[in-house]
Amino acid sequence: MRATAKRLAVASAMLTMPAISLAEDAASGSNTAWILTSTALVLFMTLPGLALFYGGLVRSKNVLSVLMQCFAIAGVVSILWLIVGYSLAFGEGNAYIGDFSHVLMADIGRETLSGDIPESLFMLFQMTFAIITPALIIGGFAERMKFSAMLLFSALWLLLVYVPITHWVWGGGWLGQMGLYDFAGGTVVHITAGVAALVAALVLGPRRGFPTTAMPPHNMTMSVMGAGMLWVGWFGFNGGSALAANGDAAMAMLVTHISAAAGAMMWMASEWVRFGKPSALGAVTGMVAGLGTITPASGFVGPAGALVIGILAGFICFNATLFIKRVLKIDDSLDVFPVHGVGGMLGTMMVGVFASTGLGVFSGYGFADGISGMGGQLWVQFVGVAATVVFTALVTWVILKVVGAMVGLRVSEEDEIQGLDITMHEERGYDNL
Numbered sequence: 001m002r003a004t005a006k007r008l009a010v011a012s013a014m015l016t017m018p019a020i021s022l023a024e025d026a027a028s029g030s031n032t033a034w035i036l037t038s039t040a041l042v043l044f045m046t047l048p049g050l051a052l053f054y055g056g057l058v059r060s061k062n063v064l065s066v067l068m069q070c071f072a073i074a075g076v077v078s079i080l081w082l083i084v085g086y087s088l089a090f091g092e093g094n095a096y097i098g099d100f101s102h103v104l105m106a107d108i109g110r111e112t113l114s115g116d117i118p119e120s121l122f123m124l125f126q127m128t129f130a131i132i133t134p135a136l137i138i139g140g141f142a143e144r145m146k147f148s149a150m151l152l153f154s155a156l157w158l159l160l161v162y163v164p165i166t167h168w169v170w171g172g173g174w175l176g177q178m179g180l181y182d183f184a185g186g187t188v189v190h191i192t193a194g195v196a197a198l199v200a201a202l203v204l205g206p207r208r209g210f211p212t213t214a215m216p217p218h219n220m221t222m223s224v225m226g227a228g229m230l231w232v233g234w235f236g237f238n239g240g241s242a243l244a245a246n247g248d249a250a251m252a253m254l255v256t257h258i259s260a261a262a263g264a265m266m267w268m269a270s271e272w273v274r275f276g277k278p279s280a281l282g283a284v285t286g287m288v289a290g291l292g293t294i295t296p297a298s299g300f301v302g303p304a305g306a307l308v309i310g311i312l313a314g315f316i317c318f319n320a321t322l323f324i325k326r327v328l329k330i331d332d333s334l335d336v337f338p339v340h341g342v343g344g345m346l347g348t349m350m351v352g353v354f355a356s357t358g359l360g361v362f363s364g365y366g367f368a369d370g371i372s373g374m375g376g377q378l379w380v381q382f383v384g385v386a387a388t389v390v391f392t393a394l395v396t397w398v399i400l401k402v403v404g405a406m407v408g409l410r411v412s413e414e415d416e417i418q419g420l421d422i423t424m425h426e427e428r429g430y431d432n433l
Contacts, residue, residue: 028116030245035117035125038240042128045233046135047074052226053284054139055429057334060218061419062143063429069147073135073154080158081127088159089126089166095174098167115243125240126166133162133189139334140197141204144416147424149409156399157196161392165192169384180384181355181377183252184241186296186348187388194341195392197332198324203400204409206331208416220280227284231260234291238298252298255306256291262307263290266314282318289317289339293347297354305354309347317343345385352378 051070055063077085084103091098102108105123114122134154141150168175169188182188207215217223238256242249267286268278293313294306301309320338324330332338352374403409410416415423422428 026116027113027118028244031115031243032117032121034245034249035121035240035243038236039121039125039128041233041236042125042132042240043074045230045237046070046128046132049226049229049233050132050135052222053230053288054142054223054226054334056219056221056223056226057139057217057281058142059215059419060430061421063218063222063421064427065147065420065424066138066142067429068425069138069150070135072147072151073138074131076151076155077131077134077158078127080155081123081130085130085158085163086123086126089130089163090123090171092172093167095172095177096168097164097173098171117243122243129185129189129237130158130162130166133185133193134158136189136193136336136340137196137200139336140332141200142333143420144204144207144333144410145200146408146411147420148407149403152407153200153399153403156403157396160399161192161196161395162188165388165391168387175384175387178383179377179380181300181351181381182296182348182384183299183351184238184295186292186344186351187384190292190295190340190344191348191385191388192392194337194339194344195389196396197336198330198341199393199396200400201330201332201337203397203404206329207333208413210331211325211329217281224280224284227287231287231291234260234295238295242299248299251302255301255303256294256298258303258306259290259294259310259313260287261290262310263287263293263314263317266290266311267318268314270315270318285321285335285339286314286318289313289343292340292343293317293350296344296348297351300351300355302354305350309350309354312346312350313343316346345389348385349378349381352381 047070051067054070055066058066082104084100086105087100087102088098091101093099102123105120108119108123110118110120112119134157137154137157138145138150145153164173166188167173169180169182170176175182175187180187209215234256235253239249239253242252264283264287267289268283271282272278290310290313294301294309297305297309317339320342321335324332324335324338355377400409411420411423
């Protein structure tokens with residue numbers, strides 16, 4: 001009788017526990033731990049990964065300016081994302097933009113969940129995506145934009161381009177409702193950044209001396225280190241987008257790695273055939289192309305599909321880079337459009353070819369109705385690419401014109417010759433210069 005009474009007392013106590021415990025029980029500890037790790041990995045991609053990768057690619061007189069731009073963007077975007085960016089991107093709103101229900105994290109507490117992870121963690125994870133996207137764009141205008149103009153442009157671009165397209169694709173907007181496949185940011189991150197970089201390069205014009213004066217990277221050791229950090233961080237970028245510690249995350253990481261390796265080897269081989277020697281710059285650029293191209297497909301394709309996507313990325317992005325610089329003579333300083341823009345478009349379209357619900361190789365293209373299903377999905381993917389390109393190009397152009405009228409976009413010729421490190425920040429990246 002005493003044991004029975006004790007069991008009844010325990011059961012009674014459990015029934016009267018606060019509701020907060022039930023909310024905590026609904027959260028997945030394993031999924032939360034994985035997204036915490038992924039969030040750190042994605043931030044690691046920008047600081048220090050992208051900062052070092054870009055910093056090594058510019059001339060020594062501008063290295064500190066690039067590091068400073070990446071660092072400052074991380075700060076500005078974080079604040080804007082907290083205040084209004086997250087709410088407009090993921091608030092209920094309508095098909096085109098969210099609402100103000102989550103301004104300054106309103107109604108989001110420690111126990112508030114998004115799926116089975118804390119919503120505060122989901123917000124932070126998405127913040128790291130919002131940080132790296134405008135940071136990618138600085139490669140298009142590196143070594144010639146005013147720091148004040150860069151800050152204002154990045155803030156406006158986040159709110160007027162990144163936030164709406166994020167809502168379209170991931171926040172319940174019209175592209176997501178159409179069925180667009182974009183697992184981790186082919187449209188949201190890579191196409192937007194690539195197109196914006198191209199528009200910025202056209203509006204600002206080329207660097208002084210381009211294309212007749214050679215402007216080689218000043219420190220490839222730094223760039224290779226940064227590229228390695230990007231490769232590692234991308235596991236969180238794509239694997240974390242599963243929002244769970246499960247087989248989807250594991251497969252996303254696997255295909256991410258395969259595509260990166262294939263992209264690096266294909267770019268290196270293309271360069272070797274064309275110029276007679278492979279280069280470290282080519283290998284790391286091909287790796288980034290492979291990573292960017294697999295991003296939208298990483299949750300929908302198998303390893304064989306990833307291998308094909310990586311090979312295509314290395315070959316197509318390599319030739320796109322040559323075409324942009326040598327034929328069109330556009331000074332996209334760090335090849336953002338041919339690597340991220342073209343790669344993002346290619347990867348987003350390839351989802352419609354290689355997507356497989358069973359993560360197989362080419363099993364009926366992953367669609368129940370075979371080729372006709374593939375055609376329908378390809379149309380949805382094309383609409384997503386086209387809408388993202390047109391919207392990004394138009395709004396980016398308007399933002400650049402507005403910022404130019406307010407503070408001016410480009411540094412003076414004298415400042416450009418002297419270098420942005422000293423003229424914009426009164427510091428040098430290297431004391432021995």
